[in-house]
Amino acid sequence: MIRIINLILFTIVINSTAQANDLIVGGLSSKNISINTTFSGSDIFIFGSIKRNNNKEIIPSDIIIEVLGPKTNLTVRKKKKMFGIWVNSDPYKIIDSPSFYSLIYTDEPENILSDTQLAKTLIGKEQFFRSKNLQEGYFDAVNANIRIKSKDGSYLFNNDPITLKGETLFSARVSLPANLTEGDYETKIHLVQNNRIVTSYIDFIKVRKIGVEKWLYNTAHEEPLFYGIFSIFLALFFGWGASTLFRRFQK
Template identity: 35%
Template sequence: MRWLIALLLLAFPVAAEEVVLGLSQDEIAITTSFDGSEIFVFGAVKREAPIPEGELGVIVTIAGPSVPVTVRRKERRFGIWVNTDGVEIESAPSYYAVATSANLDEVLSVRENLRHKVSVPSMIQSVSAPNTVLDASAYVSALIRIRENSGNFQLLEGKVVVDDETLFRTRIRLPAALTEGAYETRIFLTRDGNIVSQYETAIDVRKVGLERWLHSLSRNQPVVYGLMSLAIAIFAGWSASAAFSLLRN
């Protein structure tokens, strides 16, 4: 029996370090007044032995639901801007943030990055381009640049604070334009660029109240939603015209 237990321990070694995680909130409600949210991620490193050798790194990622994306090039023709060639991206996260305790290339090796898909470019998969497109990577770079400018892609190097190689914390800002769904949250512990422990959870993002009702109405009864939008536009126009007439008199 003892030799069997020893074999099992060798086959399934106990992790030297594990993540104990906390989130300021695991649900986000999108209302008509929603203008974004800030997630406070904090945790500790649980150990059953003395601190191992090597530099400790902590990486926190939050990924929104992945969706297909078409990226098109715009060119000026006959005095107007028109869409020309396009590249189909099968899967790209609607939101993605990476926060690290140091520069990403210092806390994570290239091999581990490819294996676990941590960096922003590694999360974009299956690019399909027509024969007229010679450099599909330029379209991927354009998508990343556009979403970085809008705050939907974030690389927050050095934003994870680590105290005494045990406690860590960071804040990640989520923009107002969020896609509904589960936002996968991952925490990696690294030593000398190699991942030694990983923890996963999810943040649920949902529309509620009037925002939820309008969203459901637009999807389930588009005719009613269109007529209601038209009526509101007409009423708003009439109200503005009446107010202007009163001011003039």
């Protein structure tokens, strides 16, 4: 517990609307994630407390935490049966889809936020359906994206609920999967009172490839010709080296 407290990076978000409102103080167990060759996912702990500035009464509060990975454009394809076999058809383009999304809450956003707040903040699955794409079957494709990414751990919908202690202290866990996209992961902690978000604490988790992993990936995409030639010599070296070693070992 002392370790966790030590790890807390106290940041006070100044609320612009009123001075006497409650605030949120939050922290992350780690702000940097390094993807190396043995990376197999990582757990991030998010914690903090509600700073009560309103001394007259304790307003019932809820917490919603969102973690959003870098946005990418996707092509979603549906398989159809043609000549007896299953073949890809109908591509759908999804623009700016988060590569990772985690939503954790003390209560369902639909229960604790007003409809206007939900429409404005796009918390939860709402944000995936904001596109005005009218292509037939587009929303099925968006649903398929949510389904597939939920299965592989890229989209998490309240898998590990928030624990709220004494109406003030809270902590939550986000399990980042192995197949992370490089970039800044926006972490938002929302304080909900009286059906609206009164304040939000925002921080970023930096996800970076490092070492061999980074070098191979960058070279393959930035210097593909060099990378191709390099791969051949690397393969020759390892093939030749391993068989030489093996023969010597047998003698």
